[in-house]
Amino acid sequence: MRSPSAGPRLLLRRLREVMAEPIAAQERLDKIVVLIAANMVAEVCSVYLLRADGVLELFSTEGLNRAAVHHTGLKVGEGLVGLIAASAQPLNLADAQSHPAFAYKPETGEEIYNSFLGVPILRAGRMLGVLVVQNQAHRTYSDEEIEALQTTSMVIAEMVAAGEIELAPKQGSGLDLRRPMHLTGLALADGVGLGHVVLHEPRVVVTNLIAEDAGHELARLHLALERLRLSLDDMLERREVARDGEHRDVLEAYAMFARDRGWARKMEEAIRNGLTAEAAAEKVQSDTRAQMLRSTDPYLRERLHDLDDLANRLMRELVGRAGEQFATLPRDAVLVARNMGAAELLDYERDRLRGLVLEEGNPTSHITIVAKALGIPVVGQVATVVSLAEAGDAIIVDGESGDVHLRPPPDIENAFADRVRFRARRQAGYRRLRNKPSVTKDGTAIALHLNAGLLVDMPQLEESGAAGVGLFRTELLFMVAARLPRVSEQEELYRQVLEAVGDRPINFRSLDIGGDKLLPYLRSVEEENPALGWRAIRLGLDRPALLRTQIRALLKAAAGRELRLMFPMVTMVKEYRAARALVDREIRHLRRHGHPIAETLRYGVMIEVPSLLFELDELLEEVDFVSVGSNDLFQFMTATDRGNTRVSSRYDPVSVPFLRALRLIVEKAEALHVPVSLCGEMAGQPLTAMVLIALGFRTISMPPASIGPVKEMVRSLDLGRLRARLLPRLEPGCWSGDLRAFLKAYAEENGIPV
Structure with a gap:
């Protein structure tokens, strides 16, 4: 009696022989379906492949009407074949025609067949088509037969993707996986x-799909799994991940997945059915990925990346490429x-x-x-x-x-x-402006600063001609580190940044982490609205050791020069006072121990939360400067999550309510002689930068690539004329038109490049 796995192994060997024959693509596929039908003792075997237009086209058949090939098609979700493509799950029916999804296609002649088994043809979780066998007798196919058909479908998927079957569908249906x-x-x-x-x-490209010796392949799989598990255990023992935290939870989950017997059993079964160890790993992961992508369970979908990474690691172990560095x-x-x-x-x-x-x-x-x-x-x-x-x-x-x-x-x-060449020419033009003053046609100087966060940003000060750094995001150092940077490491980075800046001004923003900026080595909390949650100054005040460590590093790095330090997401003046108290404490500590520190210290606040607009007078009495964080301020004023694509483009910052708020900040700051700047996306676009300058901002900060285009706009601008046209439109009851359209038209009329 033949063992359950003998059939698939024999079939796979015969498939390999067919693939070696020097025959045309369609003839090769036709031979394949004949082989499958014979091996499965099926009267029908058909291959449907998914076209670019979402139609599953009948590409080859044994048993159905051959005239239907390349003429019969089903949409995804239509009929039994379409149902399999939509669900990425096998379908095993003893009476196919009684199934509610059955779709009768008279040209195929399939009405005489009752039993039906179909499996998805998948590669890397991507749906390529459906493989079907049918019989006239009412029967339910066994688990071994389902597994055999799935194994065969995986081989067909690899052949199609590798171009070994160069399918050329009629009427340009566009299946070609290598198409544009x-x-x-x-x-x-x-x-x-x-x-x-x-x-x-x-x-890992699987080139050897069909096993010669199942016992040898099982041994290879078990050895690779053991190496994978040991490597994960080693990772958990490393000093930098030995402490508790979210990063350790992730690695422990990896280790748990690697020891999952269900995962191993599925791969072992695929090997017994005739696949090599790496082909088995790819097949199981492809099946799992297709099913999880269709899951509505958010936990399962989050685990998908973990499982993909684990499967990739196992594949590299199997082919001897574990731990390889980037080529x-x-x-x-x-x-x-x-x-x-x-x-x-x-x-x-x-x-x-x-x-x-x-x-x-x-x-x-x-x-x-x-x-x-x-x-x-x-x-x-x-x-x-x-x-x-x-x-x-x-x-x-x-x-x-x-x-x-x-x-x-x-x-x-x-x-x-x-x-790209045009952009390069424009950039060359901007570079020619690098050393020219950023002054409007009617003589108003505008300081153009850049946003930075890493040492690699510093050379762009010279390249762009920026007047300084309006925002240095100190959290980027923490985000790219594998562990919490020590005081000495932070101090060294800040010192190098200050040396690179030279005599130009630079505003250091204290840590703006939490919310959506999670650090892998700090335990986070689940929040329904992270943008409104435990982040920035809130986290710093609740974890004073974290903020004090950063302040100490900054004070020491700035020894003998000016340090400009601003705090993010301040909601009330008392938060600023609490943060300043931490700075005062660090100053006393460093002086007591004889450490040289910053010669002068300027305190600033990011205006990002609307509530602070109602304490502006009190705030401006206490700070040395303020900077408007336009991205967050706009997000909070309009209740618009900027990470949500459904609403992020719904409201325009060039609108009367938001521009009135910005104008209020400028007027209050001017009245109390407090320098005010703005950093955010508005500053980096010539049109919106033009608006900011008209509102009274004389310092704006932007990405390095924006300095040239904004400077070109500034040097073409008659500021007095623009203010006369724009500001009256912000008065109550004066205008209700489209401000952005008005500004675009104004720029075009006056030859201002925006």
């Missing part, structure tokens, strides 16, 4: 990048990843990176913040891009529109190359 693709996502960081795909977690990057690398940490991005050579594409990511994520600081275009929320892209594919990233062109045709590539 236009994907859309969320623009996260400005810029355009042309280059070639580098997968952040490159998939040398091409000169025009575009990273493609599901997601990645800020520190991981810094592992790559910056001068070779042209862009970043993420399946996840949002405007306030760590990776976005760091990529912006490095001037790397980023598009996020590009569904399934990791599965669609292959290492070395040509790719274009448009960080302005959120478009990604994978394997672009020559005309698209040429158009974007022209656009």
